[in-house]
Amino acid sequence: MHYAYAVQGNRLVPHDPDRDLGEALWIDLIQPSDAEMDRLRDLGVPLPDLAEMEEIELSNRLYRENGLDYMTAVLPGETAGGDRSSMPVTFILSVDRLVTVRHHSPRPFLTFPTRAERSTLGCGGPDRLFAGLMEEIIARQADILEGSGRVLDQTTAGIFERSTAAASSDRLQAALQGVGREAETMARVRLALLTIERILAFYTATIDDRPEADRLRPVIRAQMRDVQALEVHADFLGSRVSLAVDTTLGMINLQQNNTARILSVIAALFLPPTLIASIYGMNFTTMPELDKPWGYPLALAMMGAATLGTWLFLRWKHWL
Structure with missing residues (x-):
């Protein structure tokens, strides 16, 4: 399955399926079939399969081949079955279009098409489109971290209440499970930020070859700073997770000691x-x-x- 988009005025609109796919500015493929892979190959864009996307070697995730830049990030999202998972997403950038290949549904890919024109550089070309999509992805990671922070606030507030000393073991177990879920979420975000930072570093190293390098460079630098700030925030939330886990386990031990x-x-x-x-x-x-x-x-x-x-x-x- 795939989605294709073109630029109309300053907005990103769905590409007319009756027109040539090669005229689309952004082609977003989800679990591409063999026929779709052949169709993109005819456009001069060979697609990596899932096994190639999952390779952890840097040379397999960030490289240039036949004038195309292949950049792979591991992003959190939902699978077809509705489960949360972190899976690779490959961005293939050329002078004519942006192609993305994914096997799950990160939320930015659903929200970005309706507000692409509101990104810093708009969506007037593949490089601007790529910069705007990365901006949306980074903002999504910030939202996830903020949500985890609110959950930790509620959990720790409940743990530190005086009435918690007499709380049931079920309540403390639920708090421990909730903190564990947020820790797993933050681990996924941390991995996403790491791979996004690598993509931006690779893109910065090749940015001089871009037609709008002077416009792109400050935007990419600002995104790098945002990623680094989010990494610090993720580390801070990680320390809060450790505190919440230690406190919950301590309360459970106190409860067991009182019973004994x-x-x-x-x-x-x-x-x-x-x-x-x-x-x-x-x-x-x-x-x-x-x-x-x-x-x-x-x-x-x-x-x-x-x-x-x-x-x-x-x-x-x-x-x-």
Whole structure:
């Protein structure tokens, strides 16, 4: 499946399917079929397959071939099944068009076509279109980090509340799972920022060959600064995740310790009465109290006094 766009005035509009695909400024392919790959090959744009896009070697993700620049980033998005995943997206840039190849749905590819004209340089050419799309992608990573920050604010606020000390284990487990999900999200964003930074560095190294190098250079530099600032923000959120995890685990340990303490106190209170009952249950022949009418009440009184004495001792020691 593919989407094609052309420029009409200052706006990016869907390309007329009846017209030649070679006239499109941006061709966005999603899980391209063999027929689509052959069609792009006829336009002089060989497409990499998913295995080639997933190669981690820098030479396989950033290279120039036959006048085309191939740049691959790993971006978070949704798969066809609705699951969140980070998968590679390849940007193929030529003097005539921009081609993107992806196998999942990062949100910027859905939102950018309707507001491409509002990007810094607009969408008047493939280089401007590429710069605007990268701007949208970077802004999306910032939105994801802000969302994770809000989730962490709510989670840590709930953990540090006084009532949390008596919170159920289910609530603490839910908090721990929520923090874990946000940590995974931030890891995906961190990987995306790293690969975007590599793309921008590669693009900067070849920018002198671009027709509008003077207009593009300050925009790409500003995007590099944005990426670096987001990387610092991601590191800060990572430290907050560690704090939230440590705090949640500490609360769980305190809750378990309180449970163990209560059980220990109950055992300590019943230990002296159990000792007394065990003595009078030994059934020796010579036990004078067994023949006395006051023997049974005396045993009960001794057990009650022992329990009360143990409780008072624990209170005096501030162990209760």
